[in-house]
Amino acid sequence: MQSTVLDGLNPEQAQAVIQMPGPVLVVAGPGSGKTRVLTSRIAYLIEERHVPADRILAVTFTNKAAREMRERVDRQIGRSGATSGLWMGTFHSMGVRMLRSDPGAVAQHLGILPNFVIYDDTDQQAAVKAAIIAIGQDPKRIPPRRMLSRISAAKSLLLTPAEYAQTEVKTYDDEIVARVYDGYDAYLRRANAVDFDDLLALPIRLFDAAPNVLERYQDRFEHILVDEYQDTNRVQYVLVSNLAAKHRNLFVVGDPDQSIYAWRQADIRNILDFGNDFPDAVRIDLEVNYRSTARIVAAADRVIRENTQRIDRKLRTDNDDGEPIILRELADQDHEASFIVSEIRRFIQREGVRPRDIAIMYRTTAQSRAIEQAFRTSDVRYRIVGGLRFYDRAEVKDVLTALRLIYNPSDQIAFERVVDHFPIGRGLGPKALDALNDWRRANQRSVVEALVAVETPDAVDGGPILGGAARNAAIKLGQVFSSLAAESRRLPIVELFDRLLDETGYQSAFNQESEEELNRWANVLELRSDLVRFNDLPPATALPTYLEQVALISDVDALNDEDKDNTVTLITLHSAKGLEFPIVFVTGVEEGLLPISRAIEAEHDDPNQVEEERRLFYVGITRAKRLLIITHTGHRMTYGRTEDRVPSRFLASLPMEHVKTISARSPLGRSGGAGLLDKARQAAITERGGFQPMPAASLPTYETGQRVFHPQFGEGLVTEVVARHNDQELGIDFVRHGKKRLLASFARLDTVEAAS
DNA sequence: GCGCGACTAGGCGGG
DNA sequence: CTAGTCGCGC
Numbered sequence: 044m045q046s047t048v049l050d051g052l053n054p055e056q057a058q059a060v061i062q063m064p065g066p067v068l069v070v071a072g073p074g075s076g077k078t079r080v081l082t083s084r085i086a087y088l089i090e091e092r093h094v095p096a097d098r099i100l101a102v103t104f105t106n107k108a109a110r111e112m113r114e115r116v117d118r119q120i121g122r123s124g125a126t127s128g129l130w131m132g133t134f135h136s137m138g139v140r141m142l143r144s145d146p147g148a149v150a151q152h153l154g155i156l157p158n159f160v161i162y163d164d165t166d167q168q169a170a171v172k173a174a175i176i177a178i179g180q181d182p183k184r185i186p187p188r189r190m191l192s193r194i195s196a197a198k199s200l201l202l203t204p205a206e207y208a209q210t211e212v213k214t215y216d217d218e219i220v221a222r223v224y225d226g227y228d229a230y231l232r233r234a235n236a237v238d239f240d241d242l243l244a245l246p247i248r249l250f251d252a253a254p255n256v257l258e259r260y261q262d263r264f265e266h267i268l269v270d271e272y273q274d275t276n277r278v279q280y281v282l283v284s285n286l287a288a289k290h291r292n293l294f295v296v297g298d299p300d301q302s303i304y305a306w307r308q309a310d311i312r313n314i315l316d317f318g319n320d321f322p323d324a325v326r327i328d329l330e331v332n333y334r335s336t337a338r339i340v341a342a343a344d345r346v347i348r349e350n351t352q353r354i355d356r357k358l359r360t361d362n363d364d365g366e367p368i369i370l371r372e373l374a375d376q377d378h379e380a381s382f383i384v385s386e387i388r389r390f391i392q393r394e395g396v397r398p399r400d401i402a403i404m405y406r407t408t409a410q411s412r413a414i415e416q417a418f419r420t421s422d423v424r425y426r427i428v429g430g431l432r433f434y435d436r437a438e439v440k441d442v443l444t445a446l447r448l449i450y451n452p453s454d455q456i457a458f459e460r461v462v463d464h465f466p467i468g469r470g471l472g473p474k475a476l477d478a479l480n481d482w483r484r485a486n487q488r489s490v491v492e493a494l495v496a497v498e499t500p501d502a503v504d505g506g507p508i509l510g511g512a513a514r515n516a517a518i519k520l521g522q523v524f525s526s527l528a529a530e531s532r533r534l535p536i537v538e539l540f541d542r543l544l545d546e547t548g549y550q551s552a553f554n555q556e557s558e559e560e561l562n563r564w565a566n567v568l569e570l571r572s573d574l575v576r577f578n579d580l581p582p583a584t585a586l587p588t589y590l591e592q593v594a595l596i597s598d599v600d601a602l603n604d605e606d607k608d609n610t611v612t613l614i615t616l617h618s619a620k621g622l623e624f625p626i627v628f629v630t631g632v633e634e635g636l637l638p639i640s641r642a643i644e645a646e647h648d649d650p651n652q653v654e655e656e657r658r659l660f661y662v663g664i665t666r667a668k669r670l671l672i673i674t675h676t677g678h679r680m681t682y683g684r685t686e687d688r689v690p691s692r693f694l695a696s697l698p699m700e701h702v703k704t705i706s707a708r709s710p711l712g713r714s715g716g717a718g719l720l721d722k723a724r725q726a727a728i729t730e731r732g733g734f735q736p737m738p739a740a741s742l743p744t745y746e747t748g749q750r751v752f753h754p755q756f757g758e759g760l761v762t763e764v765v766a767r768h769n770d771q772e773l774g775i776d777f778v779r780h781g782k783k784r785l786l787a788s789f790a791r792l793d794t795v796e797a798a799s
Numbered sequence: 800g801c802g803c804g805a806c807t808a809g810g811c812g813g814g
Numbered sequence: 815c816t817a818g819t820c821g822c823g824c
Contacts, residue, residue: 429813659812
């Protein structure tokens with residue numbers, strides 16, 4: 044049978060598509076066509092093996108990847124809806140779906156009611172903080188952030204608070220973690236909330252308590268496919284191997300060299316030890332890179348080969364050499380930013396490059412600010428992936444949180460946010476909140492029930508006792524939220540939204556005179572139009588569906604495809620995994636940033652962290668298809684302090700025969716000069732106890748035949764040098780702009796040190 | 800209980 | 815630098 048889904052695949056790819064039954068591990072290098080293999084395999088299962096779509100589970104790293112993969116399979120099969128019934132999504136969306144599918148069992152065995160909400164990072168921190176205070180500790184001495192990552196690590200090992208306390212506590216610090224974990228867990232259960240780790244761990248607990256639920260899934264999922272397997276953690280491994288235990292058709296794809304989430308408890312052993320975990324597994328290597336030029340592939344290969352924790356293999360490609368990799372040193376982050384923007388303008392204007400084909404990558408989100416600034420004063424449009432998400436803006440989060448409280452009246456964090464941020468919460472301070480909270484806990488009621496009981500004391504338990512202003516505020520709040528909760532079951536969601544804003548007086552919190560506040564109000568209205576898409580759903584399901592979608596959305600998911608043609612992408616190296624662009628800038632490749640200082644500090648005890656940083660650089664390099672530009676600076680401002688920067692150690696492994704190096708050599712006349720000159724000036728200041736004019740001798744001198752780089756005209760060759768008192772007049776033949784005559788001191792030239 | 804200015808501490812990545 | 819907390823006067 045000649046199959047169309049195998050057309051155009053190389054032998055290894057084709058084998059990966061058809062290899063079955065049993066476990067399969069595909070080790071797929073960057074650009075080796077792994078997405079294509081995944082979609083082809085799904086199409087093959089459905090079309091050739093006649094596996095019903097609803098008996099396939101495919102796990103992806105982002106929702107966006109799931110969406111795109113589904114579209115591709117549909118297209119490949121040539122029949123829309125061919126994949127309906129197929130489970131495709133992230134581990135987290137799969138987890139929440141499982142918890143929603145068996146509300147009875149979930150309530151009975153896990154004590155979680157069907158209207159549970161998902162806590163995001165901010166909510167989690169607030170809950171941890173409450174737990175720290177509850178055990179009589181000071182959140183300033185015990186940072187919630189640190190506690191949370193310890194708790195997350197414990198959950199990723201499937202340890203309950205009791206198990207953690209019993210087996211993991213060795214120091215006083217561990218003891219604190221154990222107690223905070225216990226309090227945090229209780230807090231979440233009281234609020235009928237789950238966190239991201241719960242979405243993975245709770246299904247497993249459900250399977251333990253109700254084996255029939257697990258069996259149902261085991262029977263159903265004849266084929267399970269997992270993408271980005273190198274970034275799965277212990278819980279995800281347990282989940283997947285449980286689900287695949289019956290049919291054993293587990294197909295995982297990954298690249299150990301692109302494992303960049305160890306900090307999130309991803310365990311590289313999942314992929315390295317796949318053969319031990321599943322002894323009958325077939326391993327297939329995809330090593331041919333179809334994405335990048337040969338120079339880029341060579342650079343990637345050389346960079347990653349320095350790591351010790353890896354499977355030894357060599358990347359290959361049949362692609363052309365392409366253009367040299369550009370390694371550019373700049374004075375500081377502003378110079379770096381303006382260089383990037385001027386290069387991009389040149390690409391767009393002179394070479395007809397589409398903005399969507401360009402990406403700028405960086406290690407930390409803070410680095411995007413300077414670049415964004417440079418874009419703002421240009422005519423080039425850009426978009427930032429990550430950073431402050433729309434849904435994280437204070438005003439948007441306020442309204443979302445209030446919607447959450449309508450849906451789940453036990454949501455303590457949501458309640459406290461409403462009290463703090465809505466006009467209707469005025470009058471309720473810490474004392475009143477304590478009284479409400481004490482009553483609620485003692486009587487096992489929701490926060491909204493506590494509010495209602497203030498006015499109409501419970502026949503059995505009485506009600507919370509509040510005085511004066513607090514009492515009135517609590518009564519009002521109780522009325523509004525209990526009536527909104529009742530309305531939510533019959534009103535279309537947009538009307539519910541309007542009622543919420545109306546009855547909480549939220550609009551009056553914005554000063555309509557101030558431009559900034561009007562802007563924030565506009566965001567609230569944008570949220571409203573976001574809701575319109577859900578307005579046709581039955582009122583009972585619209586709200587939970589919407590809240591869930593917002594909770595599970597990732598930065599990359601939010602990547603707005605509408606105007607992608609006209610925008611350059613600014614993205615962190617982490618978010619860039621899985622994407623590709625013809626032109627890629629990897630910026631800030633400096634010690635302390637890439638590798639990040641924390642990894643360097645830990646290097647002595649744990650070299651793995653620096654290795655992960657190297658993999659991150661590798662991920663960045665391998666995103667580029669045609670042209671790779673790497674930048675680093677001589678000094679950089681961090682927290683208002685300017686620090687000298689040293690080029691990253693990773694740059695040493697670049698194959699110099701494929702790299703064109705341009706280092707900063709900043710003549711007078713440019714603010715914030717770089718490198719040598721600046722150091723000379725620094726020395727002059729310290730030695731003579733004050734600023735001295737630079738001696739004329741330190742002006743850069745040029746010679747004919749020298750290659751130079753101009754921020755506007757690009758690369759050129761010095762053809763003529765005429766001495767002019769303390770300066771030089773230069774004749775330069777620019778590659779793209781022809782001959783120009785420039786004065787050395789004003790030309791802002793850099794020298795090109797190595798060319799190819 | 801609220802709103803303001805002063806202060807300090809964090810210092811990365813994200814479903 | 816920036817966000818979040820503290821402590822004051824109202």
